[in-house]
Amino acid sequence: MDRRQVLKIGTVAALLTGSKLAAAKRAEEMADVVVVGSGGSGFTAAITAFDAGAKVIVLEKMPITGGNSQLSAGGMNAAETVIQARKSIKDSWEIMFDDTMKGGKNISDPKLVEILAKNSAASIDFLLSLGGDMTDVGRMAGASVNRCHRPTGGEAVGHNLVHTLRQNAIKRGMDVRTGSRAIKLLTDGGKVVGVEVRDRFGRQYDIKAKAVVLASGGFSSNLERVAKYRPEYAGFSSTNQPGATGDGLDLAVAVGAKLRDMDQIQIHPTQAAGSKILITEAVRGNGAIMVNREGKRFVSELATRDAASAAVLKQTGGSAFLILDQNIRKSLKQIEGYYHLALCKEGVTPQELAKACGITDGDALADTIKKYNAFQQAKKDDEFGRADMPRPITEANFISIEIRPGIHYTMGGVVFDTQTRVINESDQPIPGLYAAGEVTGGVHGANRLGGNSISETITFGRIAGAEATAYAKANRST
Numbered sequence: 001m002d003r004r005q006v007l008k009i010g011t012v013a014a015l016l017t018g019s020k021l022a023a024a025k026r027a028e029e030m031a032d033v034v035v036v037g038s039g040g041s042g043f044t045a046a047i048t049a050f051d052a053g054a055k056v057i058v059l060e061k062m063p064i065t066g067g068n069s070q071l072s073a074g075g076m077n078a079a080e081t082v083i084q085a086r087k088s089i090k091d092s093w094e095i096m097f098d099d100t101m102k103g104g105k106n107i108s109d110p111k112l113v114e115i116l117a118k119n120s121a122a123s124i125d126f127l128l129s130l131g132g133d134m135t136d137v138g139r140m141a142g143a144s145v146n147r148c149h150r151p152t153g154g155e156a157v158g159h160n161l162v163h164t165l166r167q168n169a170i171k172r173g174m175d176v177r178t179g180s181r182a183i184k185l186l187t188d189g190g191k192v193v194g195v196e197v198r199d200r201f202g203r204q205y206d207i208k209a210k211a212v213v214l215a216s217g218g219f220s221s222n223l224e225r226v227a228k229y230r231p232e233y234a235g236f237s238s239t240n241q242p243g244a245t246g247d248g249l250d251l252a253v254a255v256g257a258k259l260r261d262m263d264q265i266q267i268h269p270t271q272a273a274g275s276k277i278l279i280t281e282a283v284r285g286n287g288a289i290m291v292n293r294e295g296k297r298f299v300s301e302l303a304t305r306d307a308a309s310a311a312v313l314k315q316t317g318g319s320a321f322l323i324l325d326q327n328i329r330k331s332l333k334q335i336e337g338y339y340h341l342a343l344c345k346e347g348v349t350p351q352e353l354a355k356a357c358g359i360t361d362g363d364a365l366a367d368t369i370k371k372y373n374a375f376q377q378a379k380k381d382d383e384f385g386r387a388d389m390p391r392p393i394t395e396a397n398f399i400s401i402e403i404r405p406g407i408h409y410t411m412g413g414v415v416f417d418t419q420t421r422v423i424n425e426s427d428q429p430i431p432g433l434y435a436a437g438e439v440t441g442g443v444h445g446a447n448r449l450g451g452n453s454i455s456e457t458i459t460f461g462r463i464a465g466a467e468a469t470a471y472a473k474a475n476r477s478t
């Protein structure tokens with residue numbers, strides 16, 4: 001009986017008798033590399049492993065692939081890229097390294113940050129070679145150079161990224177299974193040798209593999225877990241997809257993995273008030289300012305996320321307003337999406353806008369915009385020292401979006417090394433277990449810079465795919 005027949009019979013039986021049958025006899029399959037998670041890091045690791053000759057199976061617990069990577073909006077940071085060169089943007093991996101270390105408050109692992117920065121240009125090349133579009137370059141908070149790459153016209157990065165990776169997996173005929181949750185890592189003599197899977201019908205089976213890559217993402221949608229590490233964030237909502245629950249961390253800990261920085265949880269300052277929609281930092285990067293209910297600026301809009309979120313929470317009602325104009329709108333296609341979602345209010349004058357959105361002092365808003373435009377012209381923000389002011393706010397209709405901070409990203413995760421090997425409590429690599437992406441800790445320290453996560457998923461995903469395949473090949477006969 002071949003695997004398909006076993007699965008078919010198993011499916012019908014599992015539907016009839018549930019977990020009783022699954023417990024009686026579990027089917028077993030073989031692979032070189034199993035990848036847990038189908039976001040940017042999972043797909044990248046899987047494609048890299050497949051192209052290096054490995055038999056790969058990708059497991060995704062949700063009904064669709066893509067994870068949080070699919071939702072990513074602002075872009076991907078990379079230094080010394082072909083795209084920057086075309087636009088005469090001077091950057092270096094060393095500046096990206098410094099920005100990242102500083103943004104993470106110097107608690108990141110410098111060896112990992114060096115890998116992130118040094119390999120970022122090659123990761124852009126990797127995506128371009130797969131047919132991705134990364135031709136628009138802007139700036140995200142905490143970056144001292146324009147290095148945030150995204151599709152033409154400032155489209156959200158996630159859709160293009162995941163579509164590109166998905167299409168490449170399809171083109172290669174890769175084995176990608178949705179509705180398939182990794183529930184346990186199989187071990188033998190301290191080595192990870194596969195995964196126990198529960199599929200969408202409740203049936204359980206084993207995949208025996210030489211290596212497993214954990215690419216299961218973070219835990220920002222697990223509000224209980226967030227509150228366990230940061231009680232002050234209880235009651236916040238999350239910008240993440242519902243599958244971002246952190247069960248990959250539990251799988252890793254069960255085989256001895258060490259965790260780090262678990263209390264380093266990022267709140268993003270601009271989640272649209274009353275919704276789960278994230279307003280990308282690129283809106284501020286492209287020129288929007290942020291004002292409080294009284295119509296006044298209160299922080300540099302390009303402050304890092306932790307600083308900007310803390311400042312918003314201190315304002316009346318714990319919320320604030322992004323203020324932009326038609327020029328900024330034209331510069332970033334993603335803003336049309338916010339219109340579709342009815343998140344934008346408009347006014348021909350600042351006073352009219354204030355009325356429309358609930359800012360109490362329209363004249364103060366008009367004054368704030370006028371003052372900001374003068375700073376923009378003089379290229380010097382005398383009030384808050386904003387580093388980059390690419391556009392004035394002059395073209396009516398003026399636009400506002402009310403925002404408040406939401407749980408966005410978990411910097412902590414499994415400890416891993418420069419070869420993406422997962423490290424145990426005795427500071428030794430766990431043979432056969434690799435990790436990449438948001439499930440790991442150490443790359444972003446105390447605060448992730450916008451654009452650095454997608455960069456991380458591609459760079460460490462590539463390394464994990466290559467390392468896991470090399471390990472699998474070396475251990476094929478054992």
Ligand SMILES: Cc1cc2nc3c(=O)[nH]c(=O)nc-3n(C[C@H](O)[C@H](O)[C@H](O)COP(=O)(O)OP(=O)(O)OC[C@H]3O[C@@H](n4cnc5c(N)ncnc54)[C@H](O)[C@@H]3O)c2cc1C
Binds near residue numbers: 041068077241408
């Ligand atoms: C709204 C939003 C916008 C963002 N914008 C940006 C941006 O512009 N730039 C940037 O750099 N970063 C951005 N980020 C962050 C970035 O998108 C994520 O950190 C990154 O995509 C994580 O990639 P990943 O591959 O590690 O995890 P994910 O893409 O989340 O993929 C992990 C996958 O693993 C699956 N999974 C989990 N557990 C299991 C299991 N046990 N078995 C099987 N499957 C499992 C999950 O369902 C998920 O599909 C944004 C995040 C959000 C939420």
